[in-house]
Amino acid sequence: MSETADRVKKIVIEHLGVEADKVTEDASFxxxxxxxxxxxxxxxxAFEEEFGVEIPDDAAEKIGTVKDAIDYIDSKQ
Amino acid sequence: MRRVVVTGxxxxxxxxxxxxxxxxxxxxxxxxxxxxxxxxxxxxKCQIACEVKPADHEYGFDPNKRVDHKIQRQxxxxxxxxxxxxxxxxxxxxxxxxxxxxxxxxGCSIGxxxxxxxxxxxxxxxxxxxxxxxxxPHFVHGRLINLISGQVSIKYGLRGPNxxxxxxxxxxxxxxxxxxxxxxxxxxxxxxxxGAESTICPIGIAGFAQARALNSSFNDRPEQASRPYDKDxxxxxxxxxxxxxxxxxxxxxxxxxxxxxxxVVGYGLSGDAYHVTAPDPQMDGAFRSMSAALKKAGxxxxxxxxxxxxxxxxxxxxxxxxxVRRLFGDAISNVSMSSTKSAIGHLLGGAGAxxxxxxxxxxxxxxxxxxxxxxxxxxxxxxxxxVPHVPRKRQVRAVLNNSFGFGGTNASLIMKAL
Numbered sequence: 001m002s003e004t005a006d007r008v009k010k011i012v013i014e015h016l017g018v019e020a021d022k023v024t025e026d027a028s029f030x031x032x033x034x035x036x037x038x039x040x041x042x043x044x045x046a047f048e049e050e051f052g053v054e055i056p057d058d059a060a061e062k063i064g065t066v067k068d069a070i071d072y073i074d075s076k077q
Numbered sequence: 078m079r080r081v082v083v084t085g086x087x088x089x090x091x092x093x094x095x096x097x098x099x100x101x102x103x104x105x106x107x108x109x110x111x112x113x114x115x116x117x118x119x120x121x122k123c124q125i126a127c128e129v130k131p132a133d134h135e136y137g138f139d140p141n142k143r144v145d146h147k148i149q150r151q152x153x154x155x156x157x158x159x160x161x162x163x164x165x166x167x168x169x170x171x172x173x174x175x176x177x178x179x180x181x182x183x184g185c186s187i188g189x190x191x192x193x194x195x196x197x198x199x200x201x202x203x204x205x206x207x208x209x210x211x212x213x214p215h216f217v218h219g220r221l222i223n224l225i226s227g228q229v230s231i232k233y234g235l236r237g238p239n240x241x242x243x244x245x246x247x248x249x250x251x252x253x254x255x256x257x258x259x260x261x262x263x264x265x266x267x268x269x270x271x272g273a274e275s276t277i278c279p280i281g282i283a284g285f286a287q288a289r290a291l292n293s294s295f296n297d298r299p300e301q302a303s304r305p306y307d308k309d310x311x312x313x314x315x316x317x318x319x320x321x322x323x324x325x326x327x328x329x330x331x332x333x334x335x336x337x338x339x340x341v342v343g344y345g346l347s348g349d350a351y352h353v354t355a356p357d358p359q360m361d362g363a364f365r366s367m368s369a370a371l372k373k374a375g376x377x378x379x380x381x382x383x384x385x386x387x388x389x390x391x392x393x394x395x396x397x398x399x400x401v402r403r404l405f406g407d408a409i410s411n412v413s414m415s416s417t418k419s420a421i422g423h424l425l426g427g428a429g430a431x432x433x434x435x436x437x438x439x440x441x442x443x444x445x446x447x448x449x450x451x452x453x454x455x456x457x458x459x460x461x462x463x464v465p466h467v468p469r470k471r472q473v474r475a476v477l478n479n480s481f482g483f484g485g486t487n488a489s490l491i492m493k494a495l
């Protein structure tokens with residue numbers, strides 16, 4: 001697992017209060033991890049802080065799964 | 078007319094986070110006061126408070142029992158306390174599993190005096206330091222006063238009236254009184270009613286201290302600071318927590334064989350129209366709210382055995398006592414009157430609710446809780462049993478609970494044994 005993936009998963013577990021084994025790369029934030037649209041706004045803010053990247057709203061809207069987040073962050077670093 | 082009874086109780090307080098622990102500590106004359114630990118208060122005029130204790134304390138509060146981890150991260154402490162107290166009350170009433178028809182007739186009336194002040198303070202600092210894009214998307218609904226009622230209704234599926242009172246330190250009493258009327262008026266059969274507060278944060282302490290409402294000369298003796306009716310009192314001690322009761326229509330409670338603590342028989346409201354923070358020296362507003370509650374209950378002062386006073390440990394204590402004296406006349410020699418704020422501090426919007434719970438427990442156990450630190454009763458207290466230092470076993474048929482708030486808003490509740 002990449003370093004980015006580890007850090008993304010840690011943020012997801014902390015913010016959504018879900019079990020670590022549920023946070024697989026293909027897990028959907030809304031369908032699998034119980035997030036609502038505001039939780040995703042909060043997650044995106046946490047990713048921005050953690051990785052020092054800016055994730056504009058149109059890019060954030062396309063982040064549906066854990067893997068989407070990891071790929072986006074990796075592409076900007 | 079539809080009658081309203083109390084069938085469940087829940088509490089989060091500086092002396093414990095379940096009914097029996099808190100009541101045992103109150104009757105043991107314990108104080109929940111101490112140095113402020115929540116933040117560095119060394120530059121504050123008032124450096125003490127009655128904080129809800131952490132989970133590892135002998136009588137601490139564990140938020141993980143009834144509040145989801147995700148919600149804990151999103152909302153201010155007053156909402157967490159309120160959700161937990163509401164859950165306790167539903168469990169006590171045996172109502173955690175209701176069918177859909179019952180849920181349609183069950184509602185919430187849980188308010189707060191101020192709401193999420195710690196979160197408003199901390200997010201304002203983030204806004205100033207990091208800019209608007211760093212403000213939490215949960216900022217608004219994590220601080221709003223009606224979000225205890227909102228969260229509790231979602232958690233338990235309660236689809237009846239969803240209400241939240243904001244009347245400063247009268248909130249808890251108004252919440253219960255309004256909810257009782259909703260049941261009486263057939264808007265609901267079951268109401269979760271009460272109040273919560275948590276404003277022990279730098280701006281909260283500084284704000285009340287600047288308004289000259291908080292104590293300031295007991296920083297080295299926190300447990301002695303809340304001393305209603307005592308000559309040396311010099312302002313209230315801030316408390317925090319929540320109190321929630323289950324109110325239920327009498328026939329509904331009887332039909333399901335519920336345990337019934339007491340009946341809510343009187344509710345009076347009034348306004349001072351005098352000053353934003355100071356009470357009317359004649360306390361005409363308090364007199365009229367108590368009178369209205371007695372009239373609704375069809376009672377006379379001689380029927381009341383215990384008064385849980387507003388009694389904040391400020392100059393207003395003896396003014397309230399003057400209004401009670403005027404209303405009760407000779408009947409004052411029978412009544413016991415105490416302030417449990419001497420033990421748990423002033424819970425502001427939660428005060429009226431936790432104090433209503435202590436009134437109900439007084440009826441259940443036929444004992445009245447003490448006024449701590451009443452070493453030298455002030456002038457004007459002569460001939461009134463203020464229950465100094467230790468509780469008193471006595472007959473308790475009916476109780477009167479007073480709450481008065483900034484803005485000149487007054488509420489009185491009367492409850493009696495069924």
